[in-house]
Amino acid sequence: MLASRLIDSGSLLRLGSLRQLIIGSFLVALIPLAALLWQSHTDLTRVSRMTIDETQQIAGIVSKVQQLESASVVLERALRQYQVLKNDVAERLVQNALIRFDERYAALCDAKVSVDGCESVNTVLAELKSFSAFTSEADLAPGLGRLRTALVDVHESVDDAIEARLTVQRQDVADMQAKQSWLSALLVSVSLALILLGSQLVINPVRKLKLIIRMLARQQGRLPPLSTRAPKELVGVEKDLHWLGERLAQLEHIRTALLRHAAHELKTPLASIKEGCALLTDGTVGALSESQQEVMSLLASSTSRLNTLIEKLLDYNLLLQQAQASFTRVDVEQMVSQCIEDYQLALQNHKLAVNIEASSISADAELLRRIFDNLLSNAVAHGALDKTIYIRVAVENDTALIDVANHGSKIPPEKISNLFEPFVRGDGARNDNVIGTGLGLSIVADCARIMHGEVNVIDVDYAEVCFRVVIPQQEDQ
Template identity: 55%
Template sequence: MQLGSLRQLTVGSFVLALVPLIALLWQSQNDLAKVGQMASVETRYVVNVVGLMQQLDGAAIDLERTLRQYAIIQNDTVAELTDSALRQFVDAKEDLCSTIAGSETCSLLDKQIAQLKNFRSIQDQLLLNAYLASLGSGVSAMRGDVEKAIQQRLAIQQDDLNAMQAKQAWSTAMLVSVSLLLILLGSQLIVNPVKKLKQIIRILAQQQGELPPLSTQAPKELIGVERDLHWLAERLQQLEHIRTALLRHAAHELKTPLASIKEGCSLLSENVVGHLNPQQAEVLTLLSSSTQRLNTLVEKLLDYNLLLQQAQPTFSDVNPHQMVKDCLGDYALALQEREVTVDIKVASIYVDEELYRRILDNLISNAVAHGAVGRPINMTIYNKGKNTILDVANRGKRIPQEKVAKLFEPFTRGDDPRNDNVIGTGLGLSIVSDCARLMHGDVAVVDVDYADVCFRVAIPQKENFNE
C-alpha cells in the first residue's frame, strides 16, 4: 500500500491529530454549559428561597402586630386585619414549605397557626405572649432549615462540579494521549522513509553492503527520491566497473611492451648485439631510466587499482615493531643518508595488515622524496583516546594551507621537485587516504613543533567499530 503525497500525509496527520482535541473542546464546551446552567438554577433557587423566607418573616411581624393590637382594641376591624395577616402568614409558610421538602418545622408552624386562629378567645396576655414566642421560635427554626437546605444544595453542586472536573481531567489525559499517539504515528510514517534514505546514502558513501529494496509504504515523493538513489547506485557501480576495468586493462597492456623494451635495453647494455659507442651508451642510459620510470608508474597504477577493489578489510592484531622494521628495510638505500627516528608506544594494533603496510610505504616514500636531504624523518605510533595514531614527519618546505585540501586526491602531485629521479604519479597520498578510510579512519596534515610537515593517520581500535 502506497501512501499519498508528502503534503497529503502531513495535512492528513495534522487533521487526524486535531480530532481528539476537537472532541476535547466540544466536551469542555458542554461541561461549561452544564456548569452555567447549574449555577443559574441554583442561583434562582437561593434567590427564591431567601425571598420566601423574607416574606415569611414579614408575615410573622405583621401577624404579631395585629394580634397585639386586637388584644388591646378587640373590635371587628382589627379582627379582620388579624385574619388577613394569618392568611398571609399561612400562604407564605405554604410557599416556603413547598420549596423546602421534608422540613419538620412546617408541621410545627401548622400547630402554632392553629393555636393563633383562636385569637378571639385568648384573654390572657401571658398566653398570647407564649404563643407569639413559640411562633417566633418556629420562624427562627424555619430560617435554619432554609440555610441548611441552601448548604445541602451547594454541597450537591460542589460534588457535581468535582465529578465533572475529574471527568474532564480524565478525558483530557486520554484524548491528549490519543492525539500524541496519532502525531507520533504520522511522524513515524515520514521519519521511517527518511531514515531509510539516510541508510542508502550511507551505504553509497561507504560502498558497503546491498541497498535495501524499494519502499512500498511511504509518501510518493520519498519513494521517488529512493528510486533515484537506487538508479544512482547502479550508475556509480557501472562507472566503478568501467574505471577499474580501464585501469586493469591499461596497466596489463602496458606491461607487455614494457617488458620487451626492458629486455631490449638489457641486451644492448650487455653488448650482446655489439659494442656501443659513448653516444649510443648515453642514449641507452636515458632509455633505461625512462623504462624504469614507466615501470614504476605501471606498478603504482596496479597498486591503486587493487586498492579500489578491496572493499572489505580484514582486521587482526598486528605487531607494529616488525611491520615498521620490514618497511624501513625496503627503503634502506633511500634512508641510509637520513637519520630516521622511530618511536612505537603500543605493543599491538588492530588493523588490516596489508592496508596499514601500504600506508607506511607511501608515507615513508613521500617523506624521502620531499624531505630535506640529510635531515631526520620521525615516525611515531601511539594511542590517543580511542584511536591508534601514526605520525610521519619530515623537515623541508611546508605545504601551503590552500593545497592541503586537494593533497589526498588521486593524480595530484606537488609543485616542489622530488629528491629522487622518479616522476610521481600523484597516487601515493590518495592511497594512504583510501586505506585509512577503508579501516574507518582518516589522514590529515597537522602542525608539530619538531618538523615542518607531519602526516597523521588515526585508526579506531576494535572496541569502537560498532559505535
C-alpha cells in the same frame, strides 16, 4: 480545465503520499484536542445551568422567607387590632392575614429545600386561628412570641440549607476542575504521542535515505531493500538512489577494468621500449655519439618513470578488488626494517635517518605493508633533507595508532580535506624531481578503510607533518 485541476489535486492528496501523511497525522493529532474542547464545553454548559438553577432556587427561597416574615408582621398587627377593637372589620382583617400567612407558609415549607421549624410554625398557626378565644392582649402575647421564635428557626434553617447547597455546588465545581485537569493531561499526552508517531513515520524513511547516501559515498556494499511502508515521494527518492548505486557500481566496474587493461597493455610495449633503450645504450647495434647517449639517457629516465606509474596503477587496481582484510599478528618493526631496505638508496642520497618505535599489532600484513611503503615513500619524496623520519606504532584502547612523521613544510588545512582522494598530488616540490601519480595517500586511505580504520593528518611536537593511521584491533584469523 476543471477536470485537470481535480486530477492535480487528487495526485497531491493521493493515498500514501507525503502530503497525505502529514495532513492525516495532523488531523489525527487534533482528535484528542477536539474531544477535550467538546468535553470542556459540555462541563461548562452543565456548570452554567447548575449555577443558574441554584441561584434561582436560592433567590426563590429567600423571597419566600421574606414574604413569610412580612405576612407574620401583618398577622401580628391584625391580631393586636382585633384585641383592641373586637369588631367584624378587625375580624376580617385577621382572617385575611391568616390566609395570606398560611399561603406563604405552605409555599416555603412545601419547597424542595428541607426547612426545619415548619412544624412549630404550623402548631402556633393552629393556636392563632382560634384568636377569638383570647380575652386580652396578654393571652395573645405568648403565641406571638412562639411564632417569632419559630420564624427565627425557619430563617436559620433556610440559611443552613442555602450554605449546604453552596458547599455542594463548590464541591461539584472542584470535582469538575479536577476532572478537566487530568483529562487535559491525558488528551494532551495522547496528542503528543500521535504527533511523535506521525513524525516518526516521516523520519524513519528519511533516516534510511541518509543511510543509503552514506553507503553510496563510502561504497559499503549492498544497499538495504526498498521500503514498502513509506510515503510515495520518499519511496521514489529511494528508488532513484538505488538506481544511482547501480550506476556507480557499473562505473566503478568500468573504471577498474580500464585500469586493469590499460596497465596490463602498457606493460608489453614498455618492456620493448626498455629493452630497445638498453640495447642502444650498451652499443649492441653500434656506437652512439655523445648527443645520442644524452637522448637515450632521457628516454631511459622517462621509461623508468612510466614503469613506476604503471606499477602504481596496478597496485591501486589490486587494492580496489580486495574487499576484506585478514587479520594476523604482525611484527611491525621487522616489516618497517624491510621497507627501509627498499628505500635505503634514497635515504642515503637525501641523508635521512629513520627513528622507529614499534610494537606488534593485529592487521592485514599485505595492506599494512602497502601503508608503510606509501607513507615512507611520501616522507622521502616531500620531507626536508638531512632530517629524521619518525615511525611510531602503539596500541591504545584496542586500537592501533600508526604515526609516520617527517620534517618539512606543513600541509595547509584547506588541502587536507581532499588530500586522500585518488590522483591528487601535493603542491610542494619533490626531492626526487619525479612527477607523482597522486595515488600514494589514496592507497593508504583505502587500505585503512578495508581494515575498518582511517587515516588523518595530526599535529605533533616533534615534526611538522604527521600522518596517523588508526586500525581497530581484532582477533587473529
